[in-house]
Amino acid sequence: MSEEIRGTATHQQLISLLTAQRAKYRVVEHEPVGKCEAVSEIRGTDLGQGAKALVCKVKGNGVKKHILAILAADQHADLAQLASHFGGLKASLASPVEVDNLTACVFGAIPPFSFHPDLTLVADPLLFERFDEIAFNAGLLEKSVIMDTHDYLRIARPELVTFRKV
Template sequence: MSTFEKLTALLDSQQASYTLMEHEPTGKCEEVAAIRGTTVGQGAKALVCHIKGNGIKQYVLAVLPADEQADLSKVARAVGGLRASLASPPEVDRLTGCVFGAIPPFSFHEELKLVVDPALFERNTEIAFNAGLLEKSIVLNVQDYQRVASCERANIIK
């Protein structure tokens, strides 16, 4: 099953309130927000990070508002590591089945821990994200996201 199929099956099985949109493929936050009719800050930016240090070697899917930048040292500390780097394209593909820009804020891989900055929940009633494909987006109720995603919360914004 593709990431898109896993995502929509999960949301449907959990009776989440969401809207699916098809649009021109783009991975740029500002462009896709304009297409969706949402603000850039409603976008859920998902970054695959490789964490090392303190005997830890782990991958994290760091999720934050798309108008913010991740502080990789905070991402590392959130899971007890010392340093973090962005994962390589082959690692991203293996862990998410997606290209950069299409990664939804959900993890479907046991090696990929989901860490979300609470600002995403506090600032929005709905979040928007690419749904595993650059040409499909989902706008999702933020309470349903919190209920369905089972994520760890940590301040990871610069």
Template sequence: MSLTIFEQLTALLDKNHASYRVMKHPTAGRSEEVAKIRGTQLGQGAKGLVCHIKGNGVKQHVLAILPADKQADLSKLAHQIGGTRASLASPKEVDDLTQCVFGAIPPFSFHPALKLVADPLLFERFDELAFNAGTLERSIILNTQDYKRIAQPELISFIRDEETQQ
């Protein structure tokens, strides 16, 4: 199931002449663990959260991408999209919308009902982004500007303020 997402990803990246590499590795449950295995900085990780945005007539599923060393402010995300509240999607919804398990979601949306957004900080600190590629055993390390050009996420600031991250 998830291998299909991996194949879609690599086909998309190849078609768009992206600079990337694939890394096979043991399953790692947390962003810190997988960054060590990959040999990348934690902030290079592109973490994806599947969320529901509701309120003000808005009912939208969103794939929100942010650096792995930061936390999302779901309230800020909801307001930026025009809703009043946001929550994380259920495991079933995540599977239906991404064909991936939690932790393996790449920063690309292949489902028409899943809006792709990214926090601008993702593009400001590192030349390469790293992410699980539809499976917990494979990562892609991709040129940051190639990601931005190919995925074309809507840029929305939704990182939780530093003082509230502790």
């Protein structure tokens, strides 16, 4: 399946979920941009509102787990904290093949929702403490969603884990 078709399927699944759950959201169409700073400017949102999605793998101590780790786009991930939270020794970013298999999206287009049973969703709480809305690419590099923070938490139900660098 081509990247465009797969990303479109993820986008449609996301929009269907948000609509069915009566979320307060809007879709913004824009040029395909992969950098957080540039896309936040195009969206007209603060960089800290951006929900950066990292597909990670945690290994060691008998742990082998894939994590969809969400944090504010103006922060950096501390993967050692993430590994420790899950009882592993090491965490790293997943390979492009793993990202494709687990999200059906290209890097930069992954929404902060897990639609795969083997992809555990966690989010750093800072993302939800500063703004009433969060923003993220919605399965496609050229489409973003800006949505109510409380609706995101209600619908996605991420495990809240502090894993940003201090």
